[in-house]
Amino acid sequence: MQVGQSHLFIPGPTNVPDAVRQAMNVPMQDMRAPDYGDLTLDLFRGMKRILRTETGEVMFFPGSGSGAWEAAITNTLNPGDKVLMARHGQFSTLWVEMAQRLGLVVEVIEAAWGAGAPIEEFSRRLGKDTKDEIKAVFLTHNETSTGVTSDVAAMRRVLDENFHEALLFVDGVSSVASLDFRMDEWEVDLVVTGSQKGLMLPPGLGILGVSEKALEAAKTATMRRAYFEFSDMLKVNADGYFPYTPPTPLFHGLRTSLERIEREGLDNVIERHHRLAEGVRRGIAAWGLPLVAEHHGLYSDTVSAIRVPEGVDAREVLRIAYEEYHTSFGSGLGPLAGKVFRIGHLGDLNEGMCLTALSIAEMALYRAGVTLQLGSGVGAAQAWFAGRTEARPLLHIAAE
Ligand SMILES: Cc1ncc(COP(=O)(O)O)c(C=O)c1O
Numbered sequence: 001m002q003v004g005q006s007h008l009f010i011p012g013p014t015n016v017p018d019a020v021r022q023a024m025n026v027p028m029q030d031m032r033a034p035d036y037g038d039l040t041l042d043l044f045r046g047m048k049r050i051l052r053t054e055t056g057e058v059m060f061f062p063g064s065g066s067g068a069w070e071a072a073i074t075n076t077l078n079p080g081d082k083v084l085m086a087r088h089g090q091f092s093t094l095w096v097e098m099a100q101r102l103g104l105v106v107e108v109i110e111a112a113w114g115a116g117a118p119i120e121e122f123s124r125r126l127g128k129d130t131k132d133e134i135k136a137v138f139l140t141h142n143e144t145s146t147g148v149t150s151d152v153a154a155m156r157r158v159l160d161e162n163f164h165e166a167l168l169f170v171d172g173v174s175s176v177a178s179l180d181f182r183m184d185e186w187e188v189d190l191v192v193t194g195s196q197k198g199l200m201l202p203p204g205l206g207i208l209g210v211s212e213k214a215l216e217a218a219k220t221a222t223m224r225r226a227y228f229e230f231s232d233m234l235k236v237n238a239d240g241y242f243p244y245t246p247p248t249p250l251f252h253g254l255r256t257s258l259e260r261i262e263r264e265g266l267d268n269v270i271e272r273h274h275r276l277a278e279g280v281r282r283g284i285a286a287w288g289l290p291l292v293a294e295h296h297g298l299y300s301d302t303v304s305a306i307r308v309p310e311g312v313d314a315r316e317v318l319r320i321a322y323e324e325y326h327t328s329f330g331s332g333l334g335p336l337a338g339k340v341f342r343i344g345h346l347g348d349l350n351e352g353m354c355l356t357a358l359s360i361a362e363m364a365l366y367r368a369g370v371t372l373q374l375g376s377g378v379g380a381a382q383a384w385f386a387g388r389t390e391a392r393p394l395l396h397i398a399a400e
Contacts, residue, residue, distance in 0.1 A: 006326035009357040011144050011174055011303035013196035013203055014347030016253070020200055023256035024249040031248060037240025039251055044237065046258035050176065050199075050266065051191060051209040053183035059233050061206040062247050065173035065194035068206030069098055071228035072169055072190040076217040079103035081135040084125055084166070086110075086117040090145035090333040095138060095171060102223065107134070113336065114292045117150035123158035126166070136167040136189075142175040145333040146292045147305035147342065149179060156186045167214055173197060176207075177261060178273045178302045178346045189214040195250060198269075198302070200257045200347045204250050270301075273346060276354050277301035279384045280345050283358040283377030287365065292340055302346035303330065307339060312369050314341045321364040329361065351385045 008015055030036070047058040061067055077083070083104050085096050088111035099106050107125065111118045117139050126134065137159065142149050152170055159168060167189040175181055176191065177198030183191055188211065195205035210218075210230065218230045232243040261269055281299060284291065284306055292305035308314045314332050318341055321327045330342030343357050358377045366374055 002326055004326070006328070007353075007356060007360065008328050009344050009353075010328050010330045011197070011342060011344030011346060012194070014198075014200055014344065015349070015353075016200055016202060017257070017260065017348045019260065020253045020256045024202075024253040026249055026252050029248055031242065031246055039248070039255065040237075040240040040242075040246075043251060043254055043258065046255075046262070047207065048209075050258070050261065051172075051183040052181065052185065053209055053211075056183055056209045056211045057215065057234065057237075059208045059210060059230065059237065060242075060246070060251075061208070061228060061233070062204065062244075063206035064196070064203055065171070065192060065206060066094075066098070067228070068192040068194065068208050069095060069171070070102070071206065071225070071230070072192050072208060072210075072214075073099060073102055073104070074221075074223040074225035074228060075230045076167060076190065076214050076221050077104060077135060078222045080105060082107060082133045083136040083138060084109065084122060084134050085138040086122070086140070088115050088117065088146070089113050089140065089143035089148065090336075091143055091171065091173070092117075092138075092140040093334065095140065099138070112294065113334075114146050114148065114294045114298075116148055116294075116298045117155070119151060119154045119158055122155065123162060126158060126162040126164045129162075129164065132165060134164070134166050136169055138169040138171070140171040141181065142172075142179060142300050142302055144174040144300075144303055144330075145305065145336065145342075147300040147303045148293045148298045149175065149300045150298075152181070152186050152188065156188075167217060174300075174302050174346065177266075177269065179300075180270050183209050183211070187211070189217075195254065198346055199254065200260070201250060201253045204247050205254070272349075273301040275385075276349055276351065277304070277345050279351065279381040280304055280343055280354050280358065282384045283354075283362075283381040284343075286376040286380035287362070287370070287372045289365075289370075289372075292336065303342055303344050305330075305332070305336070305340050305342045308341065308365070308368070309370055312365075313338050316368040317341050317361070317364045317370075320367050321360055324367075325360045325363065327357075327360045327364075329357075329364075355381055355385075
């Protein structure tokens, strides 16, 4: 029998605040009622503020981030269109595979798992594309499998420097509402996210931000689509309605989570994620374990992917944490299976929760055979959170 709480430190779904859970406990209601827009219209406005867009449209599709990926592609591109994508982790790999399955010709830029999206290589290929054959570039803002954040603003710069008209697609699944993201300023054409990460909701919504340029492209795009048709959505969204049954309880939850983010302030939410991530990273550095991210400029403030020493199986760390301490950490995905475990540090999170994560990870690592000083990670994070000047400077182990 389990006594006490279990702990969820995976990079999504994240912990749902009690207020959000309670807000979703509503009687079913008529999604064609005359006052349905009282619930939904504010959500479009609120989500635009999170994406920092005034000119773009927001769409909510029942589904998840992957559904929103599909909606973005099928509404704006044509079969056989050439697109430029990097492959440097599990989610960028899956996105490439989806684009290929949908009939795009994908020029793949390979990079190490742990590297950022190779912006210079994007620039080189865009520069060579004098006939504007590349119709879109895709960027995974936060590669959740490796804990790497890439530079969206730099991608916009290279598009502009090369006078290239390609659409800019951004996967913001594990960045939106947690990391700095600016749709209008960076002229992102399609940003994709899901409800279950920074927005602190259960899974179930695939969310898109769509620029005016992408909406224009959608008017002539010939890729086949039905359920995810933008124009069906937009026609009725204007009055707060949906073309098919929407997940109304999630909308009630979203209303509360948007209110919470606004009350804290989006900038403060982003700053909190940075402060908490830094504490977690100091803990990891104190264990002497390297991150997958190749250097500190890439460190993600929403998830840390940690390499375990040779001879230790990261699956054993996960098993001990789960079975002995009722705690879930993220597993190593794809080629990182068994070599890496991940701590998700995003959403409804505070210092105490991060210390719990470090403390349990420390015990699980120790019992799985990693040589470390029990308490070292927790102590290093405490020193950072408590603001003590002797807090150990962060060791950029991966870069050493
Ligand atoms: C960066 C990234 N992209 C896409 C996805 C897929 O999203 P979903 O599982 O919501 O379909 C995930 C899921 O974790 C992700 O982290």
